[in-house]
Amino acid sequence: MISGFRTRTVIVFTALFVSSASMASAEPRSSTAFQMAVAEFVPTGSGVAEFYRENGFAPVWVGETPEHVARRSRLIQALSSTDMHGLPQGSYSVQTLIDKMQTARTTRDLGAVEIKLSKAFVEYARNLQSGALRPSEIDDGLVRKVERVSAKDHLKGLVAAQHDTYFDQLAPQSTQYRALMKQKLVLETLVNQGGWGPTVPVSKLEYGDTGPNVIKLRNRLVSMGYLRPTANPEFDGAMLIAVKAFQADHGLATDGVAGQDTITELNRSASERLKAVYVALERERWLPRERGERHILVNQADFSAKIVDDGLVTFETRTVIGKNTHDRRSPEFSDEMEHLVINPSWYVPRSIITKEYLPKLQSNPNAVGHIHITDRSGRQVNRAAVDFTQFNARNFPFAMRQPPSQSNALGLVKFMFPNKYNIYLHDTPQKNLFAREVRAFSHGCIRLADPFEFAYALLAKQEEDPKAFFHRVLATGKETTVQLEEHVPVHLIYRTAYIGPKGKVQYRRDVYDRDRKIWEALQKAGVALPDVQG
Incomplete structure (x- = not known):
């Protein structure tokens, strides 16, 4: 042409x-x-x-x-x-x-x-x-x-x-963009050749199983490059390794069991994956050309936060992102991290006060007793002297603050890049949530599984012994702001298709349904996939 x-x-x-x-x-x-x-x-x-x-x-x-x-x-x-x-x-x-x-x-x-x-x-x-x-x-x-x-x-x-x-x-001149372009060509060729072949019936398959569904699973893994061709009808050790590798590449729990979630991801067509790559290319074009020699990359779809130095990931931790409701989803934007707060107070957002706490206070003035109610001068309010039933979301005159503590909603440290969306990274007392596969539970901020280690990595640029410094401040129990001598760019992204550090493509679920919307907008603008579906 x-x-x-x-x-x-x-x-x-x-x-x-x-x-x-x-x-x-x-x-x-x-x-x-x-x-x-x-x-x-x-x-x-x-x-x-x-x-x-x-x-x-x-x-x-x-x-x-x-x-x-x-x-x-x-x-x-x-x-x-x-x-x-x-x-x-x-x-x-x-x-x-x-x-x-x-x-x-x-x-x-x-x-x-x-x-x-x-x-x-x-x-x-x-x-x-x-x-x-x-x-x-x-x-x-x-x-x-x-x-x-x-x-x-x-x-x-x-x-x-x-x-x-x-x-x-x-x-874009980024390594990610070039690698996505290569993956696009691979998938387009695959789609034109008919894709990965027959899908696998949704069931639970695990080590030691035999039968026709195991054979279909084996064939699918072979066609996707996770397993060498073999006539073995059993879910054997080689298949166990292949299933775990597939799970790791798709953000699934690597238990080696081909359950409903794993088989659902296995059955996604090459065309579906190609759409994700098209969307990822468009998203990569939206990002700043200069990301920062050192920057923080939070991929919401991957539930991860990384510190990147000169193109290499030097620290990584799991995250919890905003709940999938219209008022809690974490937004996507870039900013600069300026400081961290050790032993932070939690200043309750107005939306949480009026939607969640005010109804409780109207039923029981002593509800949420771990939160201090303060007036405009910052003085603590005597709950017994207030009739909370006279207030609504528009006229509630008080602020609410949770003082520093082990049980504080922000945990023991928060990382600030001041923005109008009131989004930041922070610790959390709810450590159990990090064991979940899909981690969308917060009010919008990004919770870190390893916040102390994240702090050490950030402070290593300015403190000789960042761990000792951090714990010395932490031990005071006092709310303390620590300025970063060099601000660090923060990029909150959402990428359901990306190239991992070893050059292998990774896919994640579209938890907020954003990529579907982007793909539909690209289609409306004139983007089309190859005719053959696979």
């Missing part, structure tokens, strides 16, 4: 060369006429218009120099292969652009073609660099602010670049 476009492009370029050469050898009025044509077709008040005004309305695409030729060629090639990145074609059909170039005969025609090519380039550049979708339009938990380069700056960068190298800089 692309080679066909290239062949036709040669014809187009020949026609344009004649027009460009004629324009170059004509009277100055021809140059003025071209400028007037560009000004006529450029969108008023747009970044494209601003670029051309500053550029003296000089041609970016329809000139006859090798640079103009290279730009035209590369643009047609790029627009012809947007599907390589899982992107929609956009609002400009390649065939339409080629037709416009082929039929250009007058200076006015060339001006129109110039602007059409610029608009197509800007749309392509924006989609590839920062995503085709606007996160906030898809889900209210997608509060990430995407860095977007202006149309003017894209065009300026293109003109300033050596040859057509600007195109090579547009896609």
